[in-house]
Amino acid sequence: MSAADLARPRDKRLKVVLYNPQAVFYTMPLALLAIGSHLDPQIYEVVTIDARLDPEAEKTVLAQIEGALCIGITVLTGAPISDALQMSRAVKRARPDLPVVWGGWHPSMFARECLLEPSVDVTVQGQGEETFADIVQRLGEGRSLRDCAGCTVRLEDGSIQRNPARPLASVDKFRAHDYNLIPVERYFELKGKRQLDYISSQGCNFRCAFCSDPFVYGRKWVGLEPERMALRLKELWDRYRFDDVNFQDETFFTKRDRVQVLAERIIEWGIESGMKFTWAATMRADQGIRLPDEVWAKCKQSGLRRLLVGVESGSNEMLKRIRKDIKIEQVFTTAEKMVQHGIAGHFPFIVGFPDETDSQVQASLDVAKRLRAMSPDFLTPIFYFKPYPGSELVNEAVARGFELPRTLQDWAQFDYVAGTPGPWVTPEKFELIERFKFFHELAWKRDLPGRRLLQQLARLRCARDFYRWPAEMLLTRWLVPAQKLS
Ligand code: B12
Ligand code: SF4
Structure with missing residues (x-):
């Protein structure tokens, strides 16, 4: 049966569920938009669920997978892996036959390792539009993914096979992103x-x-x-x-x-x-x-x-x-x-x-100091180097x-965002950088009603590069603890 043969009335379309795990911030799930929009709407009904919007995401996913062809999950390295794992396992418990496809940055770099998790059936590497369209078409037609380019699959005998890469295609070839697939107004609301x-x-x-x-x-x-x-x-x-x-x-x-x-x-x-x-x-x-x-x-x-x-x-x-x-x-x-x-x-x-x-x-x-002094509209955030998988360093x-995390669970614990340094920053250096960040932020921040004196003090400190005895910083941190980001 070809894709054209599959064209069907709207209520008979094949359902594909897409899931965005918990994450910080409310950036729209562009990866899901990209792969979901490229599926032919005559053939497929795409349902996207974003854990950041839905406090009962697991319930929603379990209700939606009824009759679905597969679920696709986008996975970034770090905390989102935890949620992706939890969801994949819940899906498999409810529907052991439903193919679970992981795509995005982590499965692109750890194609095989992600498949050591039994609840994941397929991982997609790199650009996903064509590979995912190929995968769902094959699933709809009951064909094997054995020779489907751009992905890694667990075969019937349990072995893991990495298929050849798919060449990067021009993005102009793809269907325009269909923002109807996501509740745009809800993202506006949450972003404020x-x-x-x-x-x-x-x-x-x-x-x-x-x-x-x-x-x-x-x-x-x-x-x-x-x-x-x-x-x-x-x-x-x-x-x-x-x-x-x-x-x-x-x-x-x-x-x-x-x-x-x-x-x-x-x-x-x-x-x-x-x-x-x-x-x-x-x-x-x-x-x-x-x-x-x-x-x-x-x-x-x-x-x-x-x-x-x-x-x-x-x-x-x-x-x-x-x-x-x-x-x-x-x-x-x-x-x-x-x-x-x-x-x-x-x-x-x-x-x-x-x-x-x-x-x-x-x-x-x-x-950083010189740049900040150039404009009140310049920010100079300082991050600590974290060993991102796949990079040359x-x-x-x-x-x-240096030992990288080994299992998916370890990678999920690997907090890329939190302000803790890697092993290459001494405690003294960490202290200096944290103080630098705090005082420069305070010195140049706009709209600090009631904190003008603190701001003047901070400017004095920055001008003289004097960050010792940071009583203002300790007090502020005590009053407003730093947010954990992922
Ligand atoms: C938006 C964004 C975020 C958002 C994600 C919002 C969400 N949806 O949950 C937030 C703010 C949460 C975020 C967080 C972080 N991010 Co970020 N982020 C991005 C950014 C700017 C855009 C992502 C995007 O939507 N791209 C557009 C889509 C179309 O591209 P794509 O994601 O690559 O998707 C394609 C393929 O990967 C594949 N695909 C993706 N998902 C799926 C799923 C399936 C089923 C299939 C088949 C295919 C598939 O198909 C898509 C179309 O071709 C990218 C940079 C970039 N331009 O991609 C960085 C990027 C992904 N982030 C990165 C980093 C480093 C981070 C952070 C560590 C924080 C930081 N310091 O920036 C954290 C890590 C996450 C965590 N631990 O919480 C790195 C890579 C990290 C990694 N190894 O996973 C990137 C590449 C930036 C970079 N060059 O360093 N990020
Ligand atoms: S950090 Fe370098 S390699 Fe990575 S996206 Fe930016 S310019 Fe490209």
């Missing part, structure tokens, strides 16, 4: 703002040694054609009247012309139809210095409000080692452009790389004896 999440590309051409993207997407990048993207955004704006778009791309500015055309269309349609929204995206510092002023201006005019520019380290030596392929001078030039065009910035840093010297850490703190660390 009418902010649409949108993904316009997949992958990244760069090779940063701490990042798993080069491993998962093989340094390839595919992006939506800008006219199509602009049209799509216009349709979505007409429907949802959002105020802001958060582009979740890894490197939004990979193709300058694409961004320019998009900005031009947004401006044009703004004039013609009153469409108006702001937007935020990611940019590399080396892309910022190459972007002509004219394009900077168009981006701003079309609503660009904030850029995320990964700095990672204030030391050129360390930037070379982690293969960031930028220079700190480029960060400042890009930051100056942002100031000139009135664009806010997030400039994240990572400290605690293996073998990072004290002077390299100090260089990061110095650069981790392979190095493992070769030198």
Whole structure:
């Protein structure tokens, strides 16, 4: 039977259930939107369930799997694994025959290891649209997944087989993301703002040694054609009247012309139809210095409000080692452009790389301080290096004896987000960095009614790099304990 033979009346469509595990923040589940939208709506009924929205998610999933063809679960490394495991096991208890498919970043890197868990039947590696469509078609037709490219399967005899990779396809080939598959208004409500999440590309051409993207997407990048993207955004704006778009791309500015055309269309349609929204995206510092002023201006005019520019380290030596392929001078030039065009910035840093010297850490703190002083709209969050699976630095660390978690349960406990450092940060360094973060945050934060004196004190401390005896910090932490993020 072919896919066309399967075309059926709406009430007879094959049901596919998609699940997004518990996570921090209310970013829309774009991975589920991507794989769910690409399934032919004439043949499949797609039901998405997001644990962040549904306090009774397990009950809902169990009710929905009745008569379903399979369940697809998106899995990030860390805490979401716990929830994904719990849900997969509950599903298997209720319907042992229902195929459970895991996709996303963790199963992309640990294709086989995830299948050691008996409640998972298939893992998908990398881009998921075509592979998932192939999987559900085969399941619908009762065919084997033995030669289905892009996934790893447990065969009838219990052995695990990794099928050949599927080449990365152009994202323009796929059906447009159907936001009807998710309760958009509910995400707006939970975010507290009418902010649409949108993904316009997949992958990244760069090779940063701490990042798993080069491993998962093989340094390839595919992006939506800008006219199509602009049209799509216009349709979505007409429907949802959002105020802001958060582009979740890894490197939004990979193709300058694409961004320019998009900005031009947004401006044009703004004039013609009153469409108006702001937007935020990611940019590399080396892309910022190459972007002509004219394009900077168009981006701003079309609503660009904030850029995320990964700095990672204030030391050129360390930037070379982690293969960031930028220079700190480029960060400042890009930051100056942002100031000139009135664009806010997030400039994240990572400290605690293996073998990072004290002077390299100090260089990061110095650069963070200089950036913050450039604009009240610049933030410089500092994260601790955590050994992300699949990255080159981790392979190095493992070769030198660092032990990664072994089981899925261990990976689930592996908290990437919490503010604790890896083994490469001494307690003294940790203390210094935490104090630096606290006082710089306090010194530059806007709207601190009733805390003006504290802010003045913090500014004095920052100006003199004096972070000893942090009574203000201890008191604040005692009154408002830090939030655990995952
Ligand atoms: C939004 C986002 C989040 C959201 C997730 C919201 C949610 N849905 O639950 C939140 C804020 C919770 C989050 C958290 C974190 N994130 Co995050 N996040 C992203 C981001 C920016 C976008 C994800 C997205 O929607 N992409 C768009 C979709 C279309 O792409 P995709 O997810 O890759 O999905 C494709 C395939 O993977 C596959 N696929 C995915 N799921 C499934 C499921 C099935 C069944 C199938 C068949 C296929 C499939 O098909 C999709 C279409 O091709 C990505 C970067 C990026 N651009 O992908 C980082 C990214 C995934 N995050 C990352 C990191 C590091 C983190 C954090 C550690 C925090 C941090 N410091 O940023 C935490 C870890 C999670 C935790 N422990 O809580 C890393 C990878 C982490 C990892 N190894 O899992 C990424 C790649 C960023 C990076 N380069 O470092 N994140
Ligand atoms: S850190 Fe950013 S630029 Fe570097 S490889 Fe990862 S996604 Fe690409």
